[in-house]
Structures are given as C-alpha cells and as structure tokens.
Amino acid sequence: MSSSNRAVIIGGGVIGGCTAYYLSRKGWDVTLVEKDQFGQGASWGNCGLVVPSHVLPLNTPGNLKSGLRWILQRDAPLYIQPTLNPRRIGWFMKFALRCRKKEVHRTTMARAALLQRALELYEDIIGREQMACDWKRQGALHVFRSAREFKKFREVDAVSRRFGMGAEIVHPPDLAAHEPALQSGLSGGWYDPFVARLRPDRFMTELKRVLIDFGVTISEKTIFYGFQKKSGKASAVMTSRGPVEGDKFLVATGAWTRLLHRELEIALPIEPGKGYSITMEPSPGLPRTPCFFEERRVVATNWESGFRIGSTMEFSGYNSFLNPVRINSLTRGVLPYLKNVPALRNGEAWYGWRPMTYDGLPVIDFLPKFTNVMVAAGHDTVGISMAPQTGRLVAELLSGEPPSVDPEPYSLSRF
Known part of the structure; x- marks a missing residue:
C-alpha cells in the first residue's frame, strides 16, 4: 500500500461498517461519518438472515405477475403508492423490463458472486472478533399452504x-417434526441449510465496538454536505462538524444515496423500498427455525433474545409513516401458518428503507466526477448478506489490489 492510506466513509450502516472493518485490517486510517447513529438505519430492525442461496432478484417474471395483482392492495406483500412522478414511473418501467429471463440470468450470476461466501466471511468476522450477536448457522424453512406454490x-x-446451494423437500407428514410450531394442513416445505441468522442490532453494536478498538473514528450526528474537489479528486468531506480530509472516500448511504445527486454530481437510480418488522420477547411455542411463509412473503426469526417477524415491500418514497395497515399485514401473514401466534400488538414495530435498484444489483464503483471516490449502495433486500463481500471488495479496490470478485457487473456504466 502507498503512504496515502486515509479513508473516509460516509454512511454507518452494515455496508459502510464492513468496509471500515476490512480497510482497518489492511492498515488504513479510517474515519466514518454518520448522520444519525451508527447501525440504526435499515441495518437495525431487519430479520437478520444471511441467505447466500437467495441469488434470484426481486424482478423475475413470476414476481412481476404477482406484483401487478397486488399493486394497489394496501395490505399486500408488495404495495406501490400511486404516483404521477415521471422519474418514479420510469424507474418502475425499467424494473419491469429487467424481469425478462435473459436479464434475470445476468443479474443472478452477479448477485451470487456477492452472496456465495457470506457464511464463511461472517463466521470469520464473528469468530475472530468474538462478537455476541446471536449468530447461528441453522438453515431456514420455506413453508407453503398452496400445493401449487410448493411445487413451483x-x-x-x-x-x-x-x-x-440446494434445498431439501419437507413433505407434509414431516413438517411437524421439523418445526413443531407449524399448523397441520400445510402443503409442505423446503429446508435450506445454507442460511444463518444473527440479531442485526447486536451485530451492529458489536461491529462498532470492534471498529473503535481498531482505531476507527466514528463521527455520529454528522451531516455530509459534499466534497472539497481539486483536479478531479476529492480532498476532504465537508460536514456539519467541519472538513474531514482523506485520500480515498466511500459513499455507503443506502436508500439515501439518490438524494445526494448534487453532492455526488450524479443521480443514481435507487428507490427506497420500505420494509416493516415487529419484535417481541421470546416465548414458548414460537418457531425454533427461521421460516419464510411464502404466500404472504413474511419472515420469522427466533433468537435466544427475541422473536421478529418482518418483510413486505412498500414503494411510497421517503415516507416515514409507520403504516398500521402494513404492520397488521405482518400479523395476519403468520396466522395461517403458526399454531400459536404471540400477542404481536405488544411488540416493537419498526420500518426501514431498503435501497432498491431497478435491476436488482448494487452499485459498487468509482464516481465519474471523482477519481478517488467510490459508491457502494443499492443492495435491496440482501444488504446484510452481501455486506462482508462488498466491504472486502471495496477495500481491495481502494487499496489497488486484485479484486476477489469481478466488479464489472456493479458498474455505473450499466445505467
């Protein structure tokens, strides 16, 4: 590495945090700037599943068909708020075009490259740093009421x-033995052994501890205003606490990235896809295995420290309203599958904005107007799963090392 090894990261979510981790291990002097609290955005309240087998993007022919059926139902797994905004309409049209089989294949290959080593990389980080984050590699069960969907x-x-990363069929007579919390009368399940779970809020808390131990400066409640620019390069980040100088920079601001088009001198096609969750204390009779309740697109994760149901996808812009209709859809979503449903009204409701691109791939690239500034954003519903490999890749690219993953599919040139 050259003597220029000061990195400034804008964004304290799981992508920025994992990049700071890998840069620190390479000996970089890292400063991380976060407008709120480290780890308390979309990384905080998701269901905490690491799913390397989830290589298919959201935009597939089947999901497009389902989405059109659900599009205006406020309590459906997918809800799109009606809009006359030309930019948002254009984004959804491009999303639909990417549902063609040729596009899905290309996207799947690129997603797999960021997902395949997720379990290995997490086990290395968590084990090496002795993180207490409810990590367990136990697989997950995809559960079906519909025989047709089970076969599909x-x-x-x-x-x-x-x-x-193939799954195993669980026929109806074997479901109860596999997961006693499930109702009888279900059509079957598929057990995916290539899934692990962690508690994301605890992982982010532990990651912050590790970064501080590594000497990373974490500046919270610090607003990013833009870059000082000289000869096509950034020399410093302008913030509400003054300039922060660096040699290389990363923008890892998730769903907020599109709003930074003036600061980045480019408009990135990232839309906020709002997800919801409800978290409660552990209680008897809850699933012991993470479950995907497929027809309702609801996920349930059980940790020693709590139980969480979540999912749904709502495209309503940067809307901070905690929609009770969407929250109630989670509750109703688990009713047809579980024998005993806990008193979810006593749980803690949460929402977060997933950073969605219209082709299902993140952007991991240098910005055209800044030769030393990278962006890593747009990891849609698998940000937790893609974070270690993304952080590793960005650290390699910033360090001028051969990349462990071909970065070309994540280039800005595809837009």
Whole structure:
C-alpha cells in the first residue's frame, strides 16, 4: 500500500461498517461519518438472515405477475403508492423490463458472486472478533399452504443448486417434526441449510465496538454536505462538524444515496423500498427455525433474545409513516401458518428503507466526477448478506489490489 492510506466513509450502516472493518485490517486510517447513529438505519430492525442461496432478484417474471395483482392492495406483500412522478414511473418501467429471463440470468450470476461466501466471511468476522450477536448457522424453512406454490419452488431451488446451494423437500407428514410450531394442513416445505441468522442490532453494536478498538473514528450526528474537489479528486468531506480530509472516500448511504445527486454530481437510480418488522420477547411455542411463509412473503426469526417477524415491500418514497395497515399485514401473514401466534400488538414495530435498484444489483464503483471516490449502495433486500463481500471488495479496490470478485457487473456504466 502507498503512504496515502486515509479513508473516509460516509454512511454507518452494515455496508459502510464492513468496509471500515476490512480497510482497518489492511492498515488504513479510517474515519466514518454518520448522520444519525451508527447501525440504526435499515441495518437495525431487519430479520437478520444471511441467505447466500437467495441469488434470484426481486424482478423475475413470476414476481412481476404477482406484483401487478397486488399493486394497489394496501395490505399486500408488495404495495406501490400511486404516483404521477415521471422519474418514479420510469424507474418502475425499467424494473419491469429487467424481469425478462435473459436479464434475470445476468443479474443472478452477479448477485451470487456477492452472496456465495457470506457464511464463511461472517463466521470469520464473528469468530475472530468474538462478537455476541446471536449468530447461528441453522438453515431456514420455506413453508407453503398452496400445493401449487410448493411445487413451483422447485424452479427457485434449481437456480440455487447451480451454485451448490440446494434445498431439501419437507413433505407434509414431516413438517411437524421439523418445526413443531407449524399448523397441520400445510402443503409442505423446503429446508435450506445454507442460511444463518444473527440479531442485526447486536451485530451492529458489536461491529462498532470492534471498529473503535481498531482505531476507527466514528463521527455520529454528522451531516455530509459534499466534497472539497481539486483536479478531479476529492480532498476532504465537508460536514456539519467541519472538513474531514482523506485520500480515498466511500459513499455507503443506502436508500439515501439518490438524494445526494448534487453532492455526488450524479443521480443514481435507487428507490427506497420500505420494509416493516415487529419484535417481541421470546416465548414458548414460537418457531425454533427461521421460516419464510411464502404466500404472504413474511419472515420469522427466533433468537435466544427475541422473536421478529418482518418483510413486505412498500414503494411510497421517503415516507416515514409507520403504516398500521402494513404492520397488521405482518400479523395476519403468520396466522395461517403458526399454531400459536404471540400477542404481536405488544411488540416493537419498526420500518426501514431498503435501497432498491431497478435491476436488482448494487452499485459498487468509482464516481465519474471523482477519481478517488467510490459508491457502494443499492443492495435491496440482501444488504446484510452481501455486506462482508462488498466491504472486502471495496477495500481491495481502494487499496489497488486484485479484486476477489469481478466488479464489472456493479458498474455505473450499466445505467
């Protein structure tokens, strides 16, 4: 590495945090700037599943068909708020065009590259740094009420198998033995052994501890205003606490990235996809295995420290309203699957904005107007899963090292 090894990261979510981790291990002097609290954005309240087998993007022909059926239902798994905004309409049209089989194949290959080593990388970080974050590699169960949907999942599994991550069929008579919390009368399940879970808020708390131990400066409640620029390069980040100088920079601001088009001198096609969750204390009779309740697109994760249900996808812009209709849809979503549903009204409701691109791939690239500034954003619903490999890749690129993953599919040139 050259003597220029000061890195400034804008964004304290899981992508920025993992990048700071890998840069620190390479000997960089890292400063991380966060407008709120480290780790308390979309990284905080998701269901905490690391899913390397989830290589298919959201935009597939089947999801497009379902989405059109659900599009105006406020309590459906996917809700799109009606809009006359030309930019948002254009984004959804491009999303639909990326649902063609050729595009899905290209996207799947690129997603797999960031996902395949997720379990290995997490186990290295968590084990090496002795993190207490409810990590457990126990797989997950995809559960179906519909016999038709149960059989159709074979197509999804066939894609995962191409990358060595196939699931196992669980026929109805065996479901109760596999997961006693499930109701009888279900059509079957698929057990995916290539899934681990962690508690994301605890992981982010532990990651912050590790970064501070490594000497990373974390500046919270610090607003990013832009870059000082000289000869096509950034020399410092302008913030509400004054300038922060650096040699290389990373923008890892998740769903907020599109709003920074003036500061970055480029408009990135990232839309906020709002997800919800409810968290409660652990209690008897809850699933012991993470479950995907497929027809309702609801996920349930059980840790020693709590139980969480979450999911849904709401496109309503930068809307901070905690929509009770969407929260109630989570509650109703688990009713047809579980024997005993806890008093979810006593749980803690949360929402977060997933950073969605219209082609299902993140942006990991240098900005055209700044030769020493990278952006890493747009990881949609698998930010937790993609974070270690993304952080590793960005650290390699900033360090001028051969990349462990081909970065070309995540280039800005595709837009």
